Amino acid sequence: MSLDRASVRIVDVFDAPRDVVFAAWTEPERLKQWWGPGFFETVFADIDLRPGGRYELLLEPGSMRLVGEFREVTPPRRLVYTWRWIEGVPDTRESLVTVEFREAGARTEVVLVHDNFAGPGPVEMYDDGWRSGLSKLRAFLRSKETTDAQRQ
Numbered sequence: 001m002s003l004d005r006a007s008v009r010i011v012d013v014f015d016a017p018r019d020v021v022f023a024a025w026t027e028p029e030r031l032k033q034w035w036g037p038g039f040f041e042t043v044f045a046d047i048d049l050r051p052g053g054r055y056e057l058l059l060e061p062g063s064m065r066l067v068g069e070f071r072e073v074t075p076p077r078r079l080v081y082t083w084r085w086i087e088g089v090p091d092t093r094e095s096l097v098t099v100e101f102r103e104a105g106a107r108t109e110v111v112l113v114h115d116n117f118a119g120p121g122p123v124e125m126y127d128d129g130w131r132s133g134l135s136k137l138r139a140f141l142r143s144k145e146t147t148d149a150q151r152q
Contacts, residue, residue: 004013005141006123007115008079013136014108016141018101022076024137024144025099031057034140037129041062049073055081068097076101083114091125094118 014021023028028045035042036059044058051073057066064075065087072080077100086092102109112134114126 006117006120007113008123008127008130009115010110010112010127010130010134012110012112012138013104014110014138014141015106016108016144017106018050018103018108019076020141020144021110021137022101025079025101026075028134030140034136035133036136037132059088062088071096091121093121 016024024034026047026049028047031047032042032045035045035057040059040061042057043060044056046057047053047055049070051070053070053073055068057069058064059066063084066089067086068082068085070079070081072078079097079099081097082094083097085092095114095118098113098115100111102111112130114130116121117123
């Protein structure tokens with residue numbers, strides 16, 4: 001595989017309905033609860049969820065600012081958006097993220113592809129980052145389930 005065609009592909013299953021997982025990915029207040037690798041926190045999230053709409057995320061520590069534009073928004077099934085770090089991360093290549101949310105009974109299978117990097121460079125940090133972030137999503141969905149169960 002040549003560097004300029006490198007990509008990340010992750011398939012994971014979450015114990016939550018598809019609309020809940022989609023909302024966690026697209027609603028700013030929910031996204032801020034989990035998004036980002038490791039100990040990084042998303043302290044700002046602005047999301048204009050429509051084709052042509054833009055998003056901006058700010059992660060701390062390090063003032064890492066990420067921006068992009070939605071190319072496809074098909075709730076609760078599919079998102080396609082551009083990705084570009086504009087502050088705090090030395091990799092400023094634009095790339096493309098495609099996320100499919102597939103029903104699996106009461107669970108949701110997420111198929112994430114991060115590719116189309118504009119120019120050569122490493123993608124391992126993206127693979128590690130997504131895997132770490134998805135672990136945080138799993139924990140967030142578990143805590144949300146617990147909270148929702150207590151309300152009923």
